[in-house]
Amino acid sequence: MLSAEEIHEIEAEAQHYPTREAVLIDALRIVQSHRGWVSDDALRDLAEFLHMTEADLDGVASFYNLIYRKPVGRHVIHLCDSISCWIEGYAGVRRALAARLGVDFGETTKDGRFTFLPIVCLGCCDRAPAMLVDGELHVHLTPDNIAGALEKYA
Amino acid sequence: MTDTPLTKNMHADGSPVDLAEYEASGGYQAIRKVLGGIEPKQVTGMVKDAVLRGRGGAGFPTGTKWSFVPLGPEVPNPTYLVCNADEMEPGTFKDRLLMERDPHQLIEGMMLASYAIEADVAFIFLRNEYRLCAERLARALSDACAKQYLGKKIFGSDYSLEMHLHVSAGRYMCGEESGLLNALEGKRANPRLKPPYPTTAGLFGKPTVVNNVETLACVPHIVNRGAEWFRGLSRTRDGGTKLFGVSGKVKRPGLWEAPMGTLVREILEDYAGGMRDGVKFRGLLPGGASTDFIVESDLDLPMDFGGLAKAGSRMGTGTMIILDDGTCPVGMVRNLMQFFSRESCGWCTPCWSGLQWAERLLGAMEEGAGEPGDIEKLSELAWMWAPGHTYCALAPGAAEPLESALKHFRDDFERHIREKRCPYS
Numbered sequence: 001m002l003s004a005e006e007i008h009e010i011e012a013e014a015q016h017y018p019t020r021e022a023v024l025i026d027a028l029r030i031v032q033s034h035r036g037w038v039s040d041d042a043l044r045d046l047a048e049f050l051h052m053t054e055a056d057l058d059g060v061a062s063f064y065n066l067i068y069r070k071p072v073g074r075h076v077i078h079l080c081d082s083i084s085c086w087i088e089g090y091a092g093v094r095r096a097l098a099a100r101l102g103v104d105f106g107e108t109t110k111d112g113r114f115t116f117l118p119i120v121c122l123g124c125c126d127r128a129p130a131m132l133v134d135g136e137l138h139v140h141l142t143p144d145n146i147a148g149a150l151e152k153y154a
Numbered sequence: 155m156t157d158t159p160l161t162k163n164m165h166a167d168g169s170p171v172d173l174a175e176y177e178a179s180g181g182y183q184a185i186r187k188v189l190g191g192i193e194p195k196q197v198t199g200m201v202k203d204a205v206l207r208g209r210g211g212a213g214f215p216t217g218t219k220w221s222f223v224p225l226g227p228e229v230p231n232p233t234y235l236v237c238n239a240d241e242m243e244p245g246t247f248k249d250r251l252l253m254e255r256d257p258h259q260l261i262e263g264m265m266l267a268s269y270a271i272e273a274d275v276a277f278i279f280l281r282n283e284y285r286l287c288a289e290r291l292a293r294a295l296s297d298a299c300a301k302q303y304l305g306k307k308i309f310g311s312d313y314s315l316e317m318h319l320h321v322s323a324g325r326y327m328c329g330e331e332s333g334l335l336n337a338l339e340g341k342r343a344n345p346r347l348k349p350p351y352p353t354t355a356g357l358f359g360k361p362t363v364v365n366n367v368e369t370l371a372c373v374p375h376i377v378n379r380g381a382e383w384f385r386g387l388s389r390t391r392d393g394g395t396k397l398f399g400v401s402g403k404v405k406r407p408g409l410w411e412a413p414m415g416t417l418v419r420e421i422l423e424d425y426a427g428g429m430r431d432g433v434k435f436r437g438l439l440p441g442g443a444s445t446d447f448i449v450e451s452d453l454d455l456p457m458d459f460g461g462l463a464k465a466g467s468r469m470g471t472g473t474m475i476i477l478d479d480g481t482c483p484v485g486m487v488r489n490l491m492q493f494f495s496r497e498s499c500g501w502c503t504p505c506w507s508g509l510q511w512a513e514r515l516l517g518a519m520e521e522g523a524g525e526p527g528d529i530e531k532l533s534e535l536a537w538m539w540a541p542g543h544t545y546c547a548l549a550p551g552a553a554e555p556l557e558s559a560l561k562h563f564r565d566d567f568e569r570h571i572r573e574k575r576c577p578y579s
């Protein structure tokens with residue numbers, strides 16, 4: 001079942017569109033913001049609510065990079081692997097992060113604290129290399145300053 | 155001092171210009187003026203005369219695009235305006251600044267564009283990662299609504315306009331305008347077959363104009379100060395100023411507003427301070443990942459929509475990525491092909507399978523497993539992605555850096571194969 005809060009937020013977005021289906025991407029984002037990821041159960045709840053099939057929903061959900069169909073850790077690290085960051089030392093930062101976390105891209109640390117993912121250009125190429133942690137931007141990364149950047153995410 | 159209308163009000167500390175401050179500096183006067191008795195067609199005419207061309211990368215004349223939208227009482231409602239704020243082109247970081255620092259400038263630009271095409275509803279399609287933009291745009295929209303600058307019968311006129319912020323779920327294809335429309339309809343962001351073009355059958359089948367953030371931000375200034383003034387900002391035939399950015403190993407990576415037609419060399423040397431000590435310039439992508447490399451001998455060409463044609467390239471988004479002599483050109487192209495391959499929507503075979511293949515060939519080359527003949531295979535792949543061979547411009551965009559790298563840095567590709575290693579590692 002969708003929570004009252006989820007329904008309220010989805011309905012607010014739905015008002016902007018002439019069709020019911022159009023709210024789907026907002027709805028996926030909203031459900032994920034409450035539950036951390038979009039499980040099969042969540043997908044079923046949404047399908048029922050929007051009068052669409054689960055297969056249709058999954059086809060859309062799986063297309064988008066930022067909808068998670070697998071559980072993620074308490075915090076999500078998105079390290080930019082696009083061109084300007086690559087030129088400015090992305091590889092060293094990635095190695096240092098992987099060593100520190102003990103996991104590589106696509107994986108979650110054993111304690112469930114971090115999920116580590118690559119992401120396309122974050123639009124701050126003049127401050128490369130860059131990453132997001134829970135959507136918060138960290139720039140001018142070096143192998144030496146990442147530990148400090150991660151500290152506050154318990 | 156050259157005039158910098160887009161950025162002149164921005165605060166050095168990064169805080170946004172709020173509604174009161176925007177109005178104190180002449181904000182929301184252009185929309186008042188227009189609603190006070192200027193016809194929609196006249197607004198489009200001004201934008202045409204100003205020679206405003208689309209800042210999303212392709213440079214399509216903005217007024218001409220608007221003039222394709224059917225006007226008048228018989229047109230079935232609603233007509234839509236969509237602001238393309240997806241900014242996912244690698245190396246591009248210009249629209250972020252406009253939204254974070256002066257959100258009302260964009261909103262007023264959207265109001266004017268909406269009026270010109272008689273739009274009833276406008277959307278800002280924003281990439282998910284731009285969280286600060288989302289907060290500031292949401293705040294600006296709610297402030298504008300509270301003053302009834304948006305909504306029913308705005309500024310006491312007969313014109314009504316709703317404006318909404320849509321936050322994407324992340325995919326490069328959402329920036330392609332027909333993919334964007336599918337995403338707004340709650341679908342996968344596959345592109346649509348054209349024709350019909352969005353201006354006649356776009357969002358939910360209704361007439362729709364899609365414009366880039368920077369394009370729309372120019373419009374209030376054109377209406378306030380006139381087409382001739384706007385043309386006069388430029389050093390060439392394309393009107394206005396342009397946001398230019400530089401990333402890579404220069405002394406001062408950054409973003410600046412300068413006259414359209416500023417020379418590549420001036421941006422690289424005067425604005426970005428030239429190369430860092432210890433590295434030399436080898437080449438650059440003038441405007442994002444989907445543009446052709448240019449080299450030293452091309453640096454005195456102007457950055458405008460036609461100026462780089464002589465060098466076989468184009469301005470694209472105007473944010474340059476610099477290749478230095480310590481960075482491997484093969485590695486750089488490999489990184490770009492990985493991006494395009496990952497983001498391909500998979501609809502056309504030459505695109506998705508060709509990109510995977512290019513990525514594998516380049517990866518092998520970097521790891522010392524390149525073979526004679528690989529360069530020719532890469533050229534063939536790039537040829538397969540030519541415009542007209544695929545449904546959208548993603549694959550042709552991928553061909554640009556690959557083909558031009560094979561031309562300018564061929565020695566490097568050959569050395570990788572001959573020496574069975576990356577000479578830069």
Ligand SMILES: Cc1cc2nc3c(=O)[nH]c(=O)nc-3n(C[C@H](O)[C@H](O)[C@H](O)COP(=O)(O)O)c2cc1C
Binds near residue numbers: 241
């Ligand atoms: C794969 C792909 C991605 C694109 N991404 C963007 C983008 O993020 N922002 C943008 O304004 N235009 C983007 N474009 C260009 C748009 O399709 C469209 O031309 C543009 O938004 C039109 O606005 P303009 O005329 O104001 O430039 C992209 C095109 C392609 C093929």
Ligand code: SF4
Binds near residue numbers: 500501505545546
């Ligand atoms: S060119 Fe690539 S991204 Fe564009 S429609 Fe074809 S497969 Fe999709």
Ligand code: FES
Binds near residue numbers: 080081085128
């Ligand atoms: S390439 Fe990493 S932020 Fe642009």
